[in-house]
Amino acid sequence: MGPKKGPGAPRPSGDEAPTCCGCRFPLLLALLQLALGIAVTVVGFLMASISPSLLxxxxxxxxxxxxxxxxxxxxxxxxxxYQVDERTCLQFAMKVLYFLLSALGLMVCVLAAAFATHHLVQLTQLSCEPMLDACQCKLPSSEALSRSFVYRDVSDCTSITSTLKFFFLAQMVLNLLCGLVCLLACFVMWKHRYQVFYVGVKMCPQTASEGQQQKV
Structure with a gap:
């Protein structure tokens, strides 16, 4: 009698679940980085257009x-x-460069989120008054020479402070999300290099000689 065929029978090596070609690299992380990076850039330029005195x-x-x-x-x-175990210098160099730049992006996003949070907290404590075509805001202090902020080319102090609060809050959230995605990208690259980390399933069956499942 031949081998028993059925749901419980072992599958031949040629029918092993493969990986999709687009899953060689976590495409979703790169797309998220691009979308969040564009959002941070657009919001930053919008903030710069509100008042030229913003740092x-x-x-x-x-x-x-x-x-x-x-x-x-x-x-x-x-x-x-794609080559298994980074057998090409270009692939290895790009992976290392992507890991380092993702780590740099993480630090930059955390720094930007910290600046936005600090200025947002200060805005909640400022007392503002209009002066010509600008708005002068001061921190509450008993000293005569307390720190002041001047927002030029502004007609209404209330509108500028409320708008800046919204933008700083948006920058804080966007940069934190962006930093989280960069951290996840670093983790995926480290996991792929030093541990087994498979992504996706194959679109075509492998032969017995190609039975080793590809990594990210």
């Missing part, structure tokens, strides 16, 4: 630009021919 640290479009560059590198990695 560069308060308009963190630079954080979004860095994350966008990291995302473009991640997407470009899809164009590199």
């Amino acid at each position: 560069v640290r308060d308009t963190p479009y630079w954080a979004g630009i860095i994350v966008c560059l990291v995302a473009y590198l991640g997407l470009f990695m899809l164009c590199v021919s």
Whole structure:
């Protein structure tokens, strides 16, 4: 009698579940980095257009630009021919560079979120008064020379403070999400390099000679 065929019978090696070609690299992380980087950049330039007196640290479009560059590198990695265990110098170099840039993006996003949080807390304590085409705000202090903020090219103090509160809150949330995605990208690259980390299932059955499942 031949081998028993049925639901419980072992599957031949040629029918093992494979991996999709697009799952060689976590595409979703790169797309998330690109979307969040663009959002941070757009919000940063919108903040810079409100008042020219805002500092560069308060308009963190630079954080979004860095994350966008990291995302473009991640997407470009899809164009590199996949080799198991990084057998090509280009593939290895791009993975190392993507890991380092993702770590840089994480630090930059955390820094931008910290600046936005600090300025948001200060806005809740400021007392503002209009002066010509600007708005002068001061922190409550018993000292005569307390720190003051001047927002130029502004007609209404109430509108500028409320708008900035919204933008700073948006920057804080977006940069925290962006930093979280960069951290996850670093974890995926580390997991792929030093531990077994499989992604997806194969679109075509493997032969017995190609039975080893590909990694990310």
